Amino acid sequence: MHNKVKILIVGPPECGKTTLTNFLSEAGEVGGGGYRPTKGCRIVEFEIPNLNVNNMTTKVEVELWDVSGDRRFESCWPAIQRGCNGVVFVYNPGRDDQARILDSLYNQFAAQQGVREAQCIVFCHHKPGVQGKGGKLSNAFSKIPLIDTQLEEDSGSVRRDFNGFVASVLTHISAVAEMQENSILM
Numbered sequence: 512m513h514n515k516v517k518i519l520i521v522g523p524p525e526c527g528k529t530t531l532t533n534f535l536s537e538a539g540e541v542g543g544g545g546y547r548p549t550k551g552c553r554i555v556e557f558e559i560p561n562l563n564v565n566n567m568t569t570k571v572e573v574e575l576w577d578v579s580g581d582r583r584f585e586s587c588w589p590a591i592q593r594g595c596n597g598v599v600f601v602y603n604p605g606r607d608d609q610a611r612i613l614d615s616l617y618n619q620f621a622a623q624q625g626v627r628e629a630q631c632i633v634f635c636h637h638k639p640g641v642q643g644k645g646g647k648l649s650n651a652f653s654k655i656p657l658i659d660t661q662l663e664e665d666s667g668s669v670r671r672d673f674n675g676f677v678a679s680v681l682t683h684i685s686a687v688a689e690m691q692e693n694s695i696l697m
């Protein structure tokens with residue numbers, strides 16, 4: 512059983528990727544201090560001790576790559592994308608430029624990399640006080656689950672949704688591996 516995953520978290524600047532990464536990995540406080548833009552990328556490793564994958568409980572090691580939303584670091588993207596198993600797209604529903612940015616990120620981080628819809632999820636991240644649903648996401652996202660994340664109000668569901676996503680990524684990986692084995696045997 513493959514129990515290690517590399518997940519990227521991408522989205523426009525300041526939408527909350529580092530905050531979500533810190534919450535999921537328990538690496539820091541939510542909303543503590545001011546905004547410090549991520550430089551290039553930050554890799555955080557943590558474990559999910561008991562994850563149910565294909566009816567089996569297993570320990571999963573997660574490498575979460577918290578990618579800067581600043582395109583000045585675009586030259587690092589090929590290195591960041593190598594060996595990626597899944598992508599979390601994050602956006603701020605309080606701004607109307609986000610759908611366009613997310614569509615372009617989908618092309619670069621999923622479509623062009625052969626990362627399938629089953630390996631993606633969208634977090635519509637509500638910072639405290641942010642209203643609205645944001646612009647409609649492009650058709651590229653029509654088959655990708657979209658989750659509202661609100662750490663102050665319901666952080667438990669954010670963790671559950673993320674863990675569920677990791678389980679479905681692992682299910683996808685094992686299904687692909689099985690197909691490849693079968694095609695070798697045939």
Ligand SMILES: Nc1nc2c(ncn2[C@@H]2O[C@H](COP(=O)(O)OP(=O)(O)OP(=O)(O)O)[C@@H](O)[C@H]2O)c(=O)[nH]1
Nearest residue numbers: 524525526527528529530542545546548549579580
């Ligand atoms: N209180 C609170 N603050 C948040 C939340 N999400 C984001 N913020 C704040 O919004 C600002 C930007 O959040 P970051 O997580 O740094 O944004 P980012 O997407 O990592 O930005 P880049 O690294 O520049 O791409 C910071 O000041 C955060 O503290 C949240 O859920 N609660």
Ligand SMILES: [Mg+2]
Nearest residue numbers: 528529548549
């Ligand atoms: Mg950041």
